Structures are given as C-alpha cells and as structure tokens.
Amino acid sequence: MLTDHVTHHPLDLTAPPKSSTQAGTAQDSRATAGRPPNVKAPVRSDLGTILLHWTLVIAIFVSLLTGLRLSADAEGAWFSKLFEPILPQGEIWTWHYVSAVFVLGLIFAYAAYMSLARLKRRVSSKKIVVLTLPASNKLRIAAVNVIAYWILFAAVITLSATGVLLYMGYGGIWVTVHFTAAVVVLTYIGAHVVLHYCYGGLEQLLRLFRPQTLRRFPGMARHPLAIATALGAVIIAATVSLDFGTRSDLVVAQADALPTLDGNMDDALWQAAEPVFVRTQQGSNLDGVGESTVEVRAVQVGDKIAFGFRWQDPNRSLKRHPLVKTEDGWRMLNNRADISDETAYYEDKFSVAFSTNDVFGGGGATHMGPKPLGDKPSALHGRGLHYTTDGSLVDVWQWKASRGGMLGKVDDMWFGAPVEPNEAQLAGKGRYSAGYSSDDGKAFYVYNYISDPETHYHGTVGVRRLPIDYEKTVALMGNIDLSVEASDDQGSQWWMFEEESVPYSKEKDAEIPVGTVLPGVLIQGEYSGNRADLEGGSEWQDGYWTLEVVRDMDTGNEKDLAMKDGLFMWLSVFDHNQTRHTRHSRPVRMTFK
Structure with a gap:
C-alpha cells in the first residue's frame, strides 16, 4: 500500500535537466541492457515492500470480509448486506480475530520497515505542501495519496483500538465507531487503487508485482525486512499471550448445603464463592445499547453443583407472543415470529453454554450466514445456525421466563452435529435448527396459538385453549401494558395452566369481549x-435478573457435560427477544478448589 510514488526528496517539484553526456550514457546503458533507446525500464518496488504490502492486504481483506459478515447480522443492517454475495459463511469468529491480530502485527512491522529502510519519505507530510504550489498533476496526486495514507493510518489504529474494546466486551458506541472505521478502510482501498492508476497508469499498479533489490541509503539498517518481520512476530505473540493470560477463571467453591432456589443469592454459601463479571454486548434491546454485565458464582455441594447468575435487564418481560381478541378474531402480537426472529413481544431469557474447548463462537458452534451448511436448509431468519463440526458437544442451559423459568425450570439443551432436515424444513415451511436441540424428554410448555399457513402470524391465528374464567386469568396477568418496553408486574402470570382452561370452542369464545x-x-x-x-x-428486581441453578455434577447423559476442571463457559442475555442475545468473545474457564 505504501509504494514509492514520486521523487526522492519530499519537495522536489522538478527533476534537474540532464546533460547531453548523461543522456547519452543513459541510452547506452539501456542498449546494453537489451532495451531499445528511449524505452523506459518498468517501474519496480523493493521486495520488502511487496511482501509486507500483500501480506497486509490479505489480512485486511480477511478482517474486513469477516467483519462485514458479523455486521450484517445486526438488526437493521443494510450496508453490510450489500456485500452479501461475496461474504464468507460458517465459523467466522476465528478468522476475524486471527486476521485482526495479524493486521496489528503487520502494522508495526510495516512502520518499522519504513523507518529502518529509510523509506519514511513515502508518507512524509511535507509532500502535502505541493497542493499549495504550482505543480504538475502527478505531484498533486502524490500529495493527495499521502493524505489518504494518513487517513488509512488513523482508521486502522481506530479499528484496532475499538476491536480490542469489543473483544473485551465493551459494546454500545464502540460498535458504531468500529464499523465506521471499517467503512473508511474499505473506501480507502478503492481510492488507493484509483490514485495510483491516475499517477502512473497500469505500470504504477504493476510495480507491486515486480520486485527489485532495496536501494541503500545512509543510516539504513543492514536487514530491515528481517528486523521488521521479527518485530511483527513479537507483537503477534505478545498479543496472544496477553489474551490467554488475562482470561477469567470461575473458581468453584465448596459448601455443605445447597442454596434455596428463590432467585436472591442471599444464602451464606454464595458469599464464599468468588464472583466473575463478564461483559456481554451486541444484543437486541437492553435500552438500545445492547450491553449487559453478568455476574457468575459457582458452588459444589457433594455430587451437585449450583450456579448463581445476575445480569442487567432494564425491564421484566414475560409477555411472550400474547393473544389479543379483535373484531375479526384472535391475533398473536409479534414483529418477526414468522422467521423466528422476534424482538418485540417476547419473554426475557438467559443462556449458558459449556464446552470442553475454547474455540471462538461458543466452542466453535456458531456459524454465520444465510446458508452455512450448503447441502442443508438455512435458518428461517437467514442469520446462521448452531452446530459443531468436530464431533464435540456444547451443553446449553436456557432459562425462559414464561415457559417455566418463573416456575423453577431451566431447559437442558445442546449443540452438536447437524441433523438431517425433514420434508417441511427442506420446503422452507419448518424451522431447521441444524445441531441445536433439547435433551431427551419433554418440557411442560406449549403455545396457545396455531399459525395460519397463509398469513404466518401476521393475520388471525387459531387458539388451542380458552380460560375457564377469563376475568381471573386477566387479573393474574397484572397491569396489562402492551408497549414493547413495559415492565410486567412482580408476581404477574403471563402463562395459563391446563387446569385453568378448556379446549377452544366458539361458545366459550363468544363469552370473551x-x-x-x-x-x-x-x-x-x-x-x-x-x-x-x-x-x-x-x-427480577431493580433492573437485574437473578437466577440460581442446580444440577448433578455428572448426569450420565451423553448430551450433558460433566462439571470438571477446564470446562469453558459462554453467557448470553436475551432482553425480550428470541435469538438476538448478547455475546462475549473470551470464554470463562472453570476451576475447582
């Protein structure tokens, strides 16, 4: 990217005229080299510049393309989706993080190389003064290119800094800044090619494919490329070491009695358990910032293990797809239920995933894109699928507020190898979940609505059961506020028990206004x-949910992971949405006292 553009001195506006002797000597040398007189030698770049340039280009392109894939997953994303046909799919996280680390190392290597090889004139700000003086178009283009270089430097530094913040769990405004810097880099790439072409045509572009020996200058280091490469390698190694050396460990304490499962974490045993705080971000809702910090504690009691989780959530959301009676029938409130991507009328949820490996993307189980499995259906929402590719299992616990969560139940689920789709899923009429499934057995919740195959939840729906006493059922729901961000009353019940209801009938329906x-x-x-x-x-209290969970240390079930040293955890907060949970990059490692 930083190839020689113009003169040897930043303010050389014209080249001195050659004497007839010099001209004759130049012609003789060209003839000796086998070139006809008056035919210029092709322009070239030194080998170090070419190697560093193309390595950096590859790293930046991988980082940009994978970053755009992740950005395209955001709610309301449009710019990133313009590149959908060329964006990679699958396990994107590892490629994105690794390429970002290489970009960081290569930036340091490139800067060191220019300094050691005495090539800093390429980006000298003194060249910009040409724009204020009478000068040729080529010199003006060279000056503009220097400005573009410095814009690139600022954008890449911003990308690196905000990337570190995102990696550490800081979202909000930093997501926007990171994305903006990426767009600047993307724009620069096009501008960079155009500027070089305007300066010297195709020959100027081809110089990056024509290596030559680095010209020696006074004060130049003996082996600038080797030294710069070594520095870049040190930066990469130091970054990786710092990352692994600063990850959080959840130390599982020992206790004599299990906690009372009341969602308070006021039992004495919790005070003996050292907490870990995990910043999660880029989720939907959560006051528009998409961030929630999760506190985690764990205690072993004999052959049982207890976890305590506490996370930020500004409202208590229990109304999962409520039904409203209208003049033309019952309607189920939703915004995107037809594609399993609800972000309005949904319950709060919380998920913890355990894996035996620390691969990015929740143990390598998160695969992005509209069709990450080429021979299988895509998810209805087209955002990606959960599955593993190495035969490993990710044990997933999911708390669902209105589907048993407030009644003491946590759903036991897992990510594994993708299953074969059924006919409805192949036809796009059923939700294909790839490797995401529940443990063997049965949950006690079902949905009280039946979708119309034509309207897909955007028209009237069928109703399975109606309350025996609708006034009593409505009273149990507390203050009914159907605004999306409204917090539901403490003690309210946004579910209906079977014994409180009867199968749907027109006669019973007629009693309900x-x-x-x-x-x-x-x-x-x-x-x-x-x-x-x-x-x-x-x-839920004062903007925080608290959840206590107990399970056997080893259930003996092949779809569960035994609790032991070295397990890795990922945590996700769902603020009244179906799939757009928060996330964090670095797993928490479990250790036992």
Missing part, C-alpha cells in the same frame, strides 16, 4: 426425562 388479552403460553403436564435435569429459581 373484544380487546381481551390472553397468555400465549400453556403450561400442561410436567418436565420429564433428561430435559428435566436442571432446577432453578429466579427473580
């Missing part, structure tokens, strides 16, 4: 099988 709101979730039966391995207690 237009405008009535009913829960969209039915609770019937009991949790059973391995899906019932987890017990929990939860409570």
Whole structure:
C-alpha cells in the first residue's frame, strides 16, 4: 500500500535537466541492457515492500470480509448486506480475530520497515505542501495519496483500538465507531487503487508485482525486512499471550448445603464463592445499547453443583407472543415470529453454554450466514445456525421466563452435529435448527396459538385453549401494558395452566369481549426425562435478573457435560427477544478448589 510514488526528496517539484553526456550514457546503458533507446525500464518496488504490502492486504481483506459478515447480522443492517454475495459463511469468529491480530502485527512491522529502510519519505507530510504550489498533476496526486495514507493510518489504529474494546466486551458506541472505521478502510482501498492508476497508469499498479533489490541509503539498517518481520512476530505473540493470560477463571467453591432456589443469592454459601463479571454486548434491546454485565458464582455441594447468575435487564418481560381478541378474531402480537426472529413481544431469557474447548463462537458452534451448511436448509431468519463440526458437544442451559423459568425450570439443551432436515424444513415451511436441540424428554410448555399457513402470524391465528374464567386469568396477568418496553408486574402470570382452561370452542369464545388479552403460553403436564435435569429459581428486581441453578455434577447423559476442571463457559442475555442475545468473545474457564 505504501509504494514509492514520486521523487526522492519530499519537495522536489522538478527533476534537474540532464546533460547531453548523461543522456547519452543513459541510452547506452539501456542498449546494453537489451532495451531499445528511449524505452523506459518498468517501474519496480523493493521486495520488502511487496511482501509486507500483500501480506497486509490479505489480512485486511480477511478482517474486513469477516467483519462485514458479523455486521450484517445486526438488526437493521443494510450496508453490510450489500456485500452479501461475496461474504464468507460458517465459523467466522476465528478468522476475524486471527486476521485482526495479524493486521496489528503487520502494522508495526510495516512502520518499522519504513523507518529502518529509510523509506519514511513515502508518507512524509511535507509532500502535502505541493497542493499549495504550482505543480504538475502527478505531484498533486502524490500529495493527495499521502493524505489518504494518513487517513488509512488513523482508521486502522481506530479499528484496532475499538476491536480490542469489543473483544473485551465493551459494546454500545464502540460498535458504531468500529464499523465506521471499517467503512473508511474499505473506501480507502478503492481510492488507493484509483490514485495510483491516475499517477502512473497500469505500470504504477504493476510495480507491486515486480520486485527489485532495496536501494541503500545512509543510516539504513543492514536487514530491515528481517528486523521488521521479527518485530511483527513479537507483537503477534505478545498479543496472544496477553489474551490467554488475562482470561477469567470461575473458581468453584465448596459448601455443605445447597442454596434455596428463590432467585436472591442471599444464602451464606454464595458469599464464599468468588464472583466473575463478564461483559456481554451486541444484543437486541437492553435500552438500545445492547450491553449487559453478568455476574457468575459457582458452588459444589457433594455430587451437585449450583450456579448463581445476575445480569442487567432494564425491564421484566414475560409477555411472550400474547393473544389479543379483535373484531375479526384472535391475533398473536409479534414483529418477526414468522422467521423466528422476534424482538418485540417476547419473554426475557438467559443462556449458558459449556464446552470442553475454547474455540471462538461458543466452542466453535456458531456459524454465520444465510446458508452455512450448503447441502442443508438455512435458518428461517437467514442469520446462521448452531452446530459443531468436530464431533464435540456444547451443553446449553436456557432459562425462559414464561415457559417455566418463573416456575423453577431451566431447559437442558445442546449443540452438536447437524441433523438431517425433514420434508417441511427442506420446503422452507419448518424451522431447521441444524445441531441445536433439547435433551431427551419433554418440557411442560406449549403455545396457545396455531399459525395460519397463509398469513404466518401476521393475520388471525387459531387458539388451542380458552380460560375457564377469563376475568381471573386477566387479573393474574397484572397491569396489562402492551408497549414493547413495559415492565410486567412482580408476581404477574403471563402463562395459563391446563387446569385453568378448556379446549377452544366458539361458545366459550363468544363469552370473551373484544380487546381481551390472553397468555400465549400453556403450561400442561410436567418436565420429564433428561430435559428435566436442571432446577432453578429466579427473580427480577431493580433492573437485574437473578437466577440460581442446580444440577448433578455428572448426569450420565451423553448430551450433558460433566462439571470438571477446564470446562469453558459462554453467557448470553436475551432482553425480550428470541435469538438476538448478547455475546462475549473470551470464554470463562472453570476451576475447582
């Protein structure tokens, strides 16, 4: 990117005229070299510049393309989606982080090389003065190119700094700054090519494919490329070492009795457990910033393990797809339920994933893009799928506020190898979840609505059951405020038990007035099988959810991971949304006292 553009001195505006003797000597040398007189030698660049340039170009392109893929996943993204046809799919996180580290190392290497090889004149700000003087177009283009270089430097430094912040869990405004810097770099690439072409045509562009020996200057280091490369390698190694050396360890304490599962974490045993705080970000809602810090504690009691989680959530959201009676029938409130990407009328959720490896993307189980599995269907929302490719298992615990979460249940699930799709999924009429599934057994929740195959939740829906006493059911829901960000009352019940209801009938429906709101979730039966391995207690207060969970250290189930030293954890907060949870890059490692 930083090839020689113009003269040897930053303020040389014209070249001195050659004497007839010099001209004759030049012609003789060209003839000796086998070139006809008056034919210029092709322009070239030194080998070090060429190697560093193209290595940096590759690293930046990988970083940009993978970054645009991640950016395209954001709610409301449009610019990144313009590049959809060329964006990579699959396990993007590792490629993005590794390329970013290489960009950082190469920046230092390039800067060192220019200094050691006495090539700093290429980016000398003194060249910009040409724009204020009478000068040729070529010199003006060279000056503009120097300005572009410094804009690139600022953008790459901003990208690196904000990338570190995002990696450490700081989101919000830094996501926007990071994206803006990436757009600047992307714009620079096009401008860079155009400026070089305007300066010297195709020959100027081809010089980066024509190496030559580096010209010697007074004060130049003997081996500038080797020294610069070594410095870049040291920067990369130091960055990786710093990352792994500063990751959080969750130390599992020992106790004699299990906590009371009431969602308070006021038992004495929790005070003996050292907390870990994990910043998560880039989720939907959460007061528009998408950030939530999660506190985690863990205690072993014999053959049981207890976890305490506390996370920020500005409102208590229980109304998962409520039903509203209208003049033309029942409607289920939603914004994108048809593509399994609800971000409005949904319950709060929380998820913790355990893996035996620390691969980025939740143990390598997150694959981005509209169709990461080429021979299988895409997700309905087209954002990606969860599955593993190495035969490993990610144990997933998911707390769902209105689907048993407030009743002491936590769903036991997993990510594994992708399953074969059924006919409905192949036809795009069913949700394909790849390697995401629940443990064997049964949950006790079902949905109290039946989708119309034509309107897909955007018209009227069928209703499975109606309340025996609708006024009592409505009263249990507390103050009914259907605004998206409204916090539902403490003690309110946005689900309906089977014994409180009867199968749908027109006669029963006629008793219920237009405008009535009913829960969209039915609770019937009991949790059973391995899906019932987890017990929990939860409570929301003053902008925080608290969840306590207990499970056997080793359930013996092949879809569960035994709790032991060296497990890695990832945490996700869902603020009344279906899939757009918060995330963090660095896993938490579990250790036992």
